[in-house]
Amino acid sequence: MATSAVLGYPRIGPQREVKKALEAYWGGKTSQEELLKVAKEQRLLTYKSIKEQGVDTVPTGTFSLYDHVLDASNTFNLIPAQYAQAGLDPLDTYFAMARGHQKNGVDLPATEMQKWFDSNYHYLVPELSEKTEFKINNTKPVDDFVEAKEAGYNARPVLVGPVTLLALGKAGKDASSDSFDPVSLLPKLAPVYGEMLAKLAAAGAEWVQIDEPVLVLDAAKKYASEFKAAYEAIAKAAPQTKILLTTYFGKLEDNIEIVKTLPVAGLHIDLDRAPQQLDEVLSTFASSKLVISLGLVSGRNIWKTDLKAALATAQKAVQALGGDASRVQIASSSSLLHTPITVANEKKLKPEVLDWFSFANEKCGEVATLAAALRDPSSAADRLAANEKSIKARRDFEKNSDPAVRERVANIKPQDLARQSPFEVRKEVQKKHLNLPIFPTTTIGSFPQTKEIRQYRARFNKGEISQADYEKFLEDEIKMVVEKQEALGLDVLVHGEPERNDMVQYFGELLDGFVFTQNAWVQSFGSRYVRPPIVVSDVSRPAPMTVRWSSKEVQSKQIALALRDEVIDLEKAGVRAVQVDEPAIREGLPLRQKDWDGYLRWAVDSFRLSTSGASDAMNIASHFCYSQFDQIMQSIIELDADMISIEHSKSGEHLLGSFKRVGYPSHIGPGVFDIHSPRVPNKDEMVERVKAMAAVLPKESIWVNPDCGLKTRTWDECTAQLQNMVAAAEECRKTLA
Ligand code: MET
Numbered sequence: 001m002a003t004s005a006v007l008g009y010p011r012i013g014p015q016r017e018v019k020k021a022l023e024a025y026w027g028g029k030t031s032q033e034e035l036l037k038v039a040k041e042q043r044l045l046t047y048k049s050i051k052e053q054g055v056d057t058v059p060t061g062t063f064s065l066y067d068h069v070l071d072a073s074n075t076f077n078l079i080p081a082q083y084a085q086a087g088l089d090p091l092d093t094y095f096a097m098a099r100g101h102q103k104n105g106v107d108l109p110a111t112e113m114q115k116w117f118d119s120n121y122h123y124l125v126p127e128l129s130e131k132t133e134f135k136i137n138n139t140k141p142v143d144d145f146v147e148a149k150e151a152g153y154n155a156r157p158v159l160v161g162p163v164t165l166l167a168l169g170k171a172g173k174d175a176s177s178d179s180f181d182p183v184s185l186l187p188k189l190a191p192v193y194g195e196m197l198a199k200l201a202a203a204g205a206e207w208v209q210i211d212e213p214v215l216v217l218d219a220a221k222k223y224a225s226e227f228k229a230a231y232e233a234i235a236k237a238a239p240q241t242k243i244l245l246t247t248y249f250g251k252l253e254d255n256i257e258i259v260k261t262l263p264v265a266g267l268h269i270d271l272d273r274a275p276q277q278l279d280e281v282l283s284t285f286a287s288s289k290l291v292i293s294l295g296l297v298s299g300r301n302i303w304k305t306d307l308k309a310a311l312a313t314a315q316k317a318v319q320a321l322g323g324d325a326s327r328v329q330i331a332s333s334s335s336l337l338h339t340p341i342t343v344a345n346e347k348k349l350k351p352e353v354l355d356w357f358s359f360a361n362e363k364c365g366e367v368a369t370l371a372a373a374l375r376d377p378s379s380a381a382d383r384l385a386a387n388e389k390s391i392k393a394r395r396d397f398e399k400n401s402d403p404a405v406r407e408r409v410a411n412i413k414p415q416d417l418a419r420q421s422p423f424e425v426r427k428e429v430q431k432k433h434l435n436l437p438i439f440p441t442t443t444i445g446s447f448p449q450t451k452e453i454r455q456y457r458a459r460f461n462k463g464e465i466s467q468a469d470y471e472k473f474l475e476d477e478i479k480m481v482v483e484k485q486e487a488l489g490l491d492v493l494v495h496g497e498p499e500r501n502d503m504v505q506y507f508g509e510l511l512d513g514f515v516f517t518q519n520a521w522v523q524s525f526g527s528r529y530v531r532p533p534i535v536v537s538d539v540s541r542p543a544p545m546t547v548r549w550s551s552k553e554v555q556s557k558q559i560a561l562a563l564r565d566e567v568i569d570l571e572k573a574g575v576r577a578v579q580v581d582e583p584a585i586r587e588g589l590p591l592r593q594k595d596w597d598g599y600l601r602w603a604v605d606s607f608r609l610s611t612s613g614a615s616d617a618m619n620i621a622s623h624f625c626y627s628q629f630d631q632i633m634q635s636i637i638e639l640d641a642d643m644i645s646i647e648h649s650k651s652g653e654h655l656l657g658s659f660k661r662v663g664y665p666s667h668i669g670p671g672v673f674d675i676h677s678p679r680v681p682n683k684d685e686m687v688e689r690v691k692a693m694a695a696v697l698p699k700e701s702i703w704v705n706p707d708c709g710l711k712t713r714t715w716d717e718c719t720a721q722l723q724n725m726v727a728a729a730e731e732c733r734k735t736l737a
């Protein structure tokens with residue numbers, strides 16, 4: 001009989017319980033016991049919700065107080081010495097790595113954060129060196145499993161795979177050299193994983209899910225022999241445990257050769273992102289005993305699954321495996337971590353729109369329905385029929401496109417993508433208006449979103465405050481933010497973005513074609529969650545394989561046209577500098593290199609389309625919340641922005657390397673402090689950052705700014721941080737200029 005499972009589940013809690021408990025703990029308002037109690041309640045609620053939808057097995061160990069990669073680092077003792085030796089208790093050591101710690105004489109920065117594959121989820125980058133001593137530092141995987149089992153759940157523990165854990169890591173400060181490859185430590189780490197599997201087996205785990213998403217990247221290929229040796233060592237330590245090797249977010253391609261060599265009992269593949277890999281996987285493993293877990297229900301989007309099509313795929317798989325349904329598992333394509341919890345919490349969407357959506361709980365239901373239908377189609381006939389009806393309704397709606405905007409996209413001309421003059425010319429024109437010192441200081445846009453701002457907005461939305469009063473409030477807020485910046489001595493001021501409930505949602509609400517949810521929170525990092533707007537209209541729908549790309553491209557150009565009009569209007573209103581943020585251009589990059597060009601072309605064109613309606617006199621800035629530019633440097637240059645600000649404070653030296661190699665023709669503000677952390681770096685630390693940059697780029701091109709917007713900070717925190725930043729810029733003017 002076919003079985004069913006999901007790979008992971010959101011952590012926030014249906015009413016944001018976990019987020020609130022975390023923030024209360026960090027704010028010193030509650031104890032560790034209270035935080036851990038909330039976490040436990042939410043884990044048990046998760047298992048209950050998954051089970052109620054009819055899924056056979058629940059995943060354990062995927063719940064996290066901050067990040068599952070950090071959990072794995074913590075469990076296997078990938079803890080840099082400065083954190084391990086700070087004298088903090090285990091939970092606070094964990095949080096210190098996540099968000100820094102500056103209290104009672106202990107001053108630790110947060111560790112680096114990076115995007116998790118091509119998602120908007122951020123993980124904490126493990127830091128490794130020859131000195132890292134792997135050991136079982138805590139038994140969280142076992143504890144979570146036992147907790148679920150004792151509560152009566154059929155559970156499958158989940159671990160971040162050892163190769164993925166190391167491959168996502170970086171050389172720590174005490175590594176012998178910068179080119180130290182953390183994967184070289186795999187022979188030392190694998191036996192410790194083996195020990196963990198043995199512990200899980202002793203606790204009663206039959207299967208263990210080991211996530212190796214690195215197998216969908218080109219990078220995995222060079223680790224083929226390391227993979228094999230590591231998994232052999234693990235299997236040897238726990239011969240009785242069945243390993244389900246999971247891959248997701250992309251296709252195995254020739255990494256399937258690696259999988260063939262591994263002593264695993266099951267393989268999970270993502271059939272949402274990469275349906276085309278099914279045939280090869282089936283033919284490769286048909287004659288083996290491997291269980292194939294079919295990731296048919298997307299863990300990355302919010303749309304209902306086309307169950308009819310998914311069922312046909314599952315039936316095909318059973319057939320290819322000689323009719324042995326017990327070798328098939330129906331699953332979510334990836335962890336459901338990237339989806340909100342349930343559509344049941346959406347009270348404001350039109351029922352016909354809500355009917356297109358499926359969040360984590362509903363996706364669990366889809367997984368269970370598919371497994372039931374595979375056993376006996378008639379048992380799921382009603383559910384299948386209802387699904388077919390919603391899928392059809394959505395497709396019919398998509399056919400109603402907006403001809404005017406379509407035509408405008410079709411008529412984009414090359415000259416619409418170019419500024420009037422090259423940067424060298426624009427720079428001089430802009431100089432006259434902006435009149436800036438060398439090492440000008442600025443910030444990224446947002447200032448603290450205080451409780452007061454959120455309360456005012458909530459009251460306005462409820463109709464308790466008039467439009468005029470709300471606008472007056474915002475104007476006063478902006479005035480205050482501007483005065484603060486003047487007092488701090490910043491050079492290019494921002495308005496602070498108080499009007500924005502969310503940097504993306506705010507714009508989406510002013511455009512046609514989007515819908516917004518009340519509770520569809522998706523984790524970005526730690527306790528930060530966003531509610532992404534959902535594009536529902538004017539989406540063309542050709543063959544399902546290309547829809548994601550073609551529609552994203554069209555959507556992107558349509559949005560760019562709307563922004564273009566806005567930038568032109570801003571200039572007419574007298575604005576001299578505007579920032580068009582592109583914090584997601586890097587995360588949208590396809591996982592496989594051969595797919596990059598197509599994506600980068602339209603992404604770059606969209607940015608140029610949105611900004612090149614401005615005259616030479618307009619300073620066009622852009623912002624990126626990451627610094628991994630090596631691979632897309634050329635495209636960043638092609639954006640042709642006058643100034644870019646980027647995350648830099650935690651990324652060490654590799655960013656400098658790419659600028660040294662390629663150079664950057666316009667102006668650039670590498671972040672000098674980490675805005676994710678309440679920590680206040682001193683002036684000298686920031687001066688060092690600027691100096692390092694000035695060593696590889698002309699000093700006239702360097703701006704001084706934080707990593708990102710300040711909306712998640714308090715006023716006390718960001719005032720102290722900015723004071724030191726302005727002082728650092730002043731010192732640079734004296735010593736470097
Ligand atoms: C995540 S990027 C944020 C950019 C935005 N302008 C801000 O300052 O908050």
Ligand SMILES: [Zn+2]
Binds near residue numbers: 625
């Ligand atoms: Zn940012």
